[in-house]
Amino acid sequence: MDHITETCREIKDKLSAYLDGELETALCAEIEQHLRGCDNCRVMVDTLNKTITLYRNYGQDEVPPDAHTRLTRVLNLERLKMKIQQST
């Protein structure tokens, strides 16, 4: 297994920006060259990417049906209140 170098540390700080496509092409190329020769950093970037993907695909919470029904009811009541206020 590779040893962790100063380059590994520098790259770790840039991985989110790299995965979000926010880095310049030249810097991306440098990172990719390092990744080809460093198992640690490759695992790091792959598992970070997978972490982001899992949360993007499965992280959102559904509004429970009962809560949705109550929200609809509350908003209907609020509309009624607003209409009464406007007419007085």
Place this chain on the structure above:
Amino acid sequence: MKPDQPRDEDLVRQAQAGDETAFTELVHRHERHVYTLALRMLREPADAEDVLQETFISALRGLKHFRGDATFATWLYRIAYNATLMKLRHPPAPASLDAAIENDENAMPRELTDWSHDPEAALMNKETRRVMDAAVAALPESMRSVFVLRDIDGLSTDETAAVLDISPEAVKVRLHRARLALREKLSSYFGAPRLTTKGAS
């Protein structure tokens, strides 16, 4: 959103003109995002539902004043975030907790097992979901809000910055720290560590 669906701005204009179905459609589009933000921040479904209702009541009442300087989503999530902050019963996470993660900045990851090639279907089950939820809940609030808005609700960096009233740079820094912390937690769960720090035997 499908290409033939009206944009939020169009629905807002219709709702401002009194079209109730347009506002209902806006609720339908955004309720999951608002609920997710509130639930992830507050952890209690009942509190998240309160925020959901308060947010859309405020939006309904305030819609006539909405001028479109920000997107409707940004405006709405800002209302939701402020309602969430009002609801937080406990004080913000102690500085030491934030500092603990910040001090960990230079540390290299402890977990370097490669689980990235496992298919999602194999990774995802009830227990995994519980681990993922607990990992987010353990983040300091300042990172949690950024992570939920950016990576779960899918807002851009600029939108997240506008909702939270912080700089885009701060969003990027907090997001990166949050992701590293979550990766570490998920790696602990998905596989045993393989090695490695310099000099480790």
